[in-house]
Amino acid sequence: MAAKNDKGNNELSLLMDQTVVGRRGIIMPASDVPVQPLPDPGLLRENLDLPEVSQPQVVRYFTQLSQLNYSIDTHFYPLGSCTMKYNPKINDVVAAIPGMSYLHPKTPEKFSQGALKVMYRLQSYLSEVTGMSATSLASMAGAQGELAGVLMIRAYHERNGDSHRKLMLIPDSAHGTNPASAAMGGFAVKAIPSDSNGNMDLGALKELVGSDLAGIMLTLPSTLGLFETDIVEICDVVHKAGGLVYGDGANMNAILGQLKLGDLGFDVVHINLHKTFSTPHGGGGPGAGPVSVAERLVPFLPLPTVVEKVDQDVAQYSLVKSDHSIGRLGAFHGNFGVLIRAYAYIRSLGADGLRQISRDAVINANYLLARLKESYDVSYDRLCMHEVVLSARRQKKNGVRGLDIAKRLLDYGFHAPTMYFPLIVDEALMVEPTESESKETLDAFIDAMLAIATESENIPETVRGAPYSTPVSRLDEAKAAREPDLRWQSR
Amino acid sequence: MAAKNDKGNNELSLLMDQTVVGRRGIIMPASDVPVQPLPDPGLLRENLDLPEVSQPQVVRYFTQLSQLNYSIDTHFYPLGSCTMKYNPKINDVVAAIPGMSYLHPKTPEKFSQGALKVMYRLQSYLSEVTGMSATSLASMAGAQGELAGVLMIRAYHERNGDSHRKLMLIPDSAHGTNPASAAMGGFAVKAIPSDSNGNMDLGALKELVGSDLAGIMLTLPSTLGLFETDIVEICDVVHKAGGLVYGDGANMNAILGQLKLGDLGFDVVHINLHKTFSTPHGGGGPGAGPVSVAERLVPFLPLPTVVEKVDQDVAQYSLVKSDHSIGRLGAFHGNFGVLIRAYAYIRSLGADGLRQISRDAVINANYLLARLKESYDVSYDRLCMHEVVLSARRQKKNGVRGLDIAKRLLDYGFHAPTMYFPLIVDEALMVEPTESESKETLDAFIDAMLAIATESENIPETVRGAPYSTPVSRLDEAKAAREPDLRWQSR
Amino acid sequence: MQSGSFQHPYIPNTPADREEMLKVIGVSSAEELFRDIPQGYSAPSLDIPQALPEMDLLRELQALGDENRHADQGPFFLGAGAYRHYIPAVVQAIVNRGEFLTAYTPYQPEVSQGTLQAAYEFQTMVGQILDMDVANAGMYDGASSFAEGALMACRIKRRYKVAYLDTVSPDYIDVLKTYTLPQGIEIYPVTANSTNLKRETACIVAQSPNFYGYIEPLENLIETAHSLDALAVIATDPFASVLFRPPGSYGADIVTAEGQPLGVPVSFGGPYVGLFTCKKEYVRQLPGRIVGKTVDSNIRTAYVLTLQTREQHIRREKATSNICTSTALIGLMTTVYSAILGKEGIKEVAQLCYQKSHYAASLIQQIPGYSLPLDGVFFQEFVVECPRSPSEINETLASKGIIGGLDISDRIHNGMLICVTEVNTRVEIEALVQALSDIGK
């Protein structure tokens, strides 16, 4: 809690408002070289306004700010489609090893063998987990992995003389990045509807595939948290029509070691290391979205990939560009600081641990489903995978919306589920517990959900006004969008 | 905020109550050596109960716990006699340098020159700051420094054949550790009263000194935050009577670079590195209480001290025992992790910075005094040094005690001042702002104090019931002492 | 791992917990929950080594780290897009706080004000450092940010040609190609003095300081672009923008930069953060996340993700970009860094880079056989023409414990791109000069 300000609350003033001329946060060394002449003053900048604050102020400000957050280190974060699992502290430690974190990306390869080895092994592990032929670690988030994936599909068709294949099919339940990435890759997008079981509508798919088909982007399990039961046939239909199958691997936590997407014939998969492989989300990144591909797409992988060459028992690692690479996605080799954490995570878990993850993630989600389905609607009466999509349809009759329930959970000390996604479920509340939460935590969450269900019957206005115990109450988001105030301005 | 428990609040269960049989927080490696036979089972322990919890649980538990604290990183902490100043982050970084934090205390000296150099330089800096001849860094807190100091005084008199000198004089305003340490050193203690100006009563002192006088323990500035104006004469009286002068350096922040205690003739001084030299207090330690001494006490310094030997321009550092050392205070060389932080602090500030510290600490305290003295009583109408002792005498008339004001401050987002110390001031509220707080923070604090003064007039019951916005409300301390519950017990 | 049943520290539930839960679910085994996986595909082999205890993992990675030669191990002169600067201890202390590190994207603003207010501070500081009206909350990196700048210009102008200066970093041009070509955008090279741009050009794109470290004189080209109703998208460096007139001051419409120099470890190339700024009028075409200031129902100031109708989760294939997870934490790093450096500190660092690099250049060009082939003003990086192949020279330097500059002999004859920042001491600079001079002989 900060000192109350003149408005009687504890808003934290912005740094520019804390500025007092002359204060400083650090001393920099004086120059140790003879004075060099500056160029023509016309080239030089005149004024620059930045905060002038002391070091203790900076520490206190950001420490106090941090406490306004919910986080995995402090709260259960049942945010569907986000896999908010425990982020092991050792992974931050290994990423900070000086030989890693101070390694410059242009360092000659012979002086960066340790880092390249980490990348090489991570590539292999990801290829193994997905059952694919090769992996590039270059993409810096899931969405960039998607872009890489669709660009590879594009390049593949072009090399085959099929540049007319411009149609990308995407289920209506898909994550927004899928269509957005397809569009960035220059594809036209068509949505495939879902059937009453939450599966992709196979009939609709068959009607949509044609000679313009480039491929399909699907998520397995789907963003409804359900396993696509016709997946073998779906792949078959797409492949027969000359399309490729793109797998959005964001939901990999459900199938780690239980199923390899490559075995099903997927052609390319991106993996969200900041979900399944537990790199911390950082309040919205950095992430990493490596792409793993089947044999026929290997030549198109984004650059770089790391290769191993064994010469007289000594392995040498180097960065290479595949023959028909779609090119670079960033200036260097991907988000190495994220990659090394994912590597450490896989090493820490091992094969059995990875299998245990999916097993427990799925048990946890089904346990929530089993205990909540009496009080909340569920659109599809089946077992779920690693997450469960509830609907607040019933509560809506009392004027309580999914949003209200989500906000009310904050008062109970839980982060809210994902709301209103997937778009095809009315009043969706998508809950992903992950394997790193204990039964007791789930029980406490269930108790809260049940209590809110009761509140929604008895005191709906209380639920509608939530949250009450959070640092701020509901925000005027319309005002934010109507009169954008996007930075401090001098008054 | 944690999930609410079945009592509807967010108490955090103890780890033993979180235990689920079989859970674990880490995997240890399997043994890589051939199995060795265990001894007779009669020698072995049978049962041991410790928590069984997963790693994410441990992280969340302690992270949530931490948020229940006020701290310098989050709050203004005007705790008198404690010098709660900013703890620079770089100091934690340098203490964690592997060459320092993994250095074993029994490492041969030739392999620990870097650490010894740090200790040697710190000894010199502290001797310079105090104006003394030599320093030992061995004592692990202020109170242990005091013990070392009185033991040196004892040893000194004994070596002089004056073992009858067993009287230690201590002002009535002194910190409790002073008499406690004197007693541990085998001394009899007599209190010297204070006069109406908050100075030591010189007349009383003169009456108390005699042939049994071992010395005097005094604090400069005194624990009233006042400069002892007769200090030259006090030293003179004591010395003339054959006693030594012990300086409690806990209040050094007031006089850094403004006055050297050695110049005044002090014989021994302890320094609280965890106050003046900014090592983090850690919720109650570790600290370090080096002792600096005048020439005549050098032979008695606790062991070890570090000496420098320059041989052909190469300096060699080694740990030595002074001739008539009072001995060891701990198993090794003192709290090195604290010492290195203090070293870094002194290097960061430099001579000018150290002077600026005392200057600003004293300005800040006098500013508080000037702005609060209309609303709160002050026992002595004079300028203060680095801290100001207020009295809630006036508020007491409305039934509001110093304690209540202190608790009410917590609601305003400030830590409480030190209460009821020094014992000689009725309803004492001792405020030490330190130099690392800005004028704005002081103004906010003053506003809160003034608001509470008004509340004490108008709504005293509100003040008496405070705090309201803290993680817990006032505690039943009597119950804690009456029915001591000092650890978890299986039920 | 100790033998016996597998209980991993990161997974709390025990066999007993599972049994209870499976009973509630109404199945008899976890396998049943996976029954939708088609026959023949389930429970594949998994060729991944077994769990490594934390103690062994740390040792393995320390050993791997020791196989690398990192940038603080001795005199080091590589830059070329990733720059070493001193990172104050406060930065890591803040960024490592679990509440920042392990939070998700702030979809629930009521419990995410920490992340959100920090992002608003980021947008403020980026706007101030780059001297532009508005900034978004950060892109993946400098190169993708630059590429998205070109895409944004094409969106704004509904034109599909992009003219680029060939002094732009080749890595940046590669990314530009990856991002633009699939959308049918044509990209073509121009020089800074070009006065003819192709019809239907959406924008010119350039970099200043350019790949060679030199301030690019862009006034004329930008004027030409504007006269054809095309935009100017300029990549810059934050410290260069502190010392030199920033591109916005001579008309750039979209200014991007690599944010890494502002307190982010070089970390073998990532994660970094792309800075992205533009003129106010284009705000609704920005890619990526944006945080805005508003109030809550009690009229308390609060921050929230805003202008989301640009984004993929709402606009799907019509979004301004596909960005979802971005680089909030790295943005926070640069924010804390900028706050600690502050107005004066950041200028001092920029000055130190300038002073030290110019000192190095002045000495190197006096060595027989070495010269500075380029004209103009550089900031902290410069090209040296060497008497021999730079890669050979680098080998010799390395044997003396010095990591030299980047070999760019593919672009400039025997060219070596040398970077000097405030962390290079005079002693290091002089060691380089001495070594180069010895090699030159």
Next chain:
Amino acid sequence: MQSGSFQHPYIPNTPADREEMLKVIGVSSAEELFRDIPQGYSAPSLDIPQALPEMDLLRELQALGDENRHADQGPFFLGAGAYRHYIPAVVQAIVNRGEFLTAYTPYQPEVSQGTLQAAYEFQTMVGQILDMDVANAGMYDGASSFAEGALMACRIKRRYKVAYLDTVSPDYIDVLKTYTLPQGIEIYPVTANSTNLKRETACIVAQSPNFYGYIEPLENLIETAHSLDALAVIATDPFASVLFRPPGSYGADIVTAEGQPLGVPVSFGGPYVGLFTCKKEYVRQLPGRIVGKTVDSNIRTAYVLTLQTREQHIRREKATSNICTSTALIGLMTTVYSAILGKEGIKEVAQLCYQKSHYAASLIQQIPGYSLPLDGVFFQEFVVECPRSPSEINETLASKGIIGGLDISDRIHNGMLICVTEVNTRVEIEALVQALSDIGK
């Protein structure tokens, strides 16, 4: 430091701030505030180097660190009171949290429940590991804790003689002397088989495992002590207490230990934490801080410093100890460590130490010229009688990158005290054995 007026980053106020404040105070300069300093004493010279920028400070200390050879740099076999164990990453992550690190002693329980509840956990775990009724919140270190144990026994018994076993660490005996002698307490040596203790002996004090690493058979001595109404104060090691029957189980009244092995870096000898436990009946004679459980005015469970009437701030010269600032943060380290290790992990570590050290001993005693001169059971440390002076042998080992054991030839002929814990690999052990064997030749 850049030139100009001195504005230090740790001190916010500026000259303008000061001026305003001085005006309010009613003085014209800061100097006036120091006017009570007697003439001739004020503003002395201060021979301390000027402020060092953070970047240079870090470099200086890194260079100083490089002058040390730390315990993780290669095979390392020193113990003798400070033990290397693997410290899980979680421990530092928690302990570095500003809310724990920069809080004061929890005098205001309403805003210190974090520190207080953690201390209660500490007392719980210490009680459980040492198998004793009650523990305090921690002492300075193991040695002073041991000494205070003897003082406490004297207080309880109002007797002033202490009998000690001479297998106790000499460092501990030194501290015992420092603490006891000034109070007129007599200390005298006994053996484990002594049946005659001096009259008026308050307690026997011993260590198990003793200085040589061996489990001390104390049953008889403790029985003797008890028969004379004296107490038994035993220092032990936490991991030894996990594997072996802890001293409480055979009658110890006060059990102390060095807490460092439980997750605290060796850090050149400190800060550590002294563990201090006793039988319930003596709780009101405990030195140091104690945290108790209670309720707040809303009957919510809460924790608070308790039994404070024992302490110096209330009892002054009659306090049970002068301890004020203690070692809360190091206590927290051991608490987080114990929680992460947990019931099974802590046993596994104890077993590993036992197994590896016994493996090392079994190999070393097979080397011609080397022998194990002591009988009995050791835990993780043991004495080797070497064919030559241990310090000479250590020189040779060091030249091979191995740090050998402690030279204790002052106590045991050519004795070397060797420590092996779970962090020593088999490869390291065998390297030591090979080197010793080469040297022996």
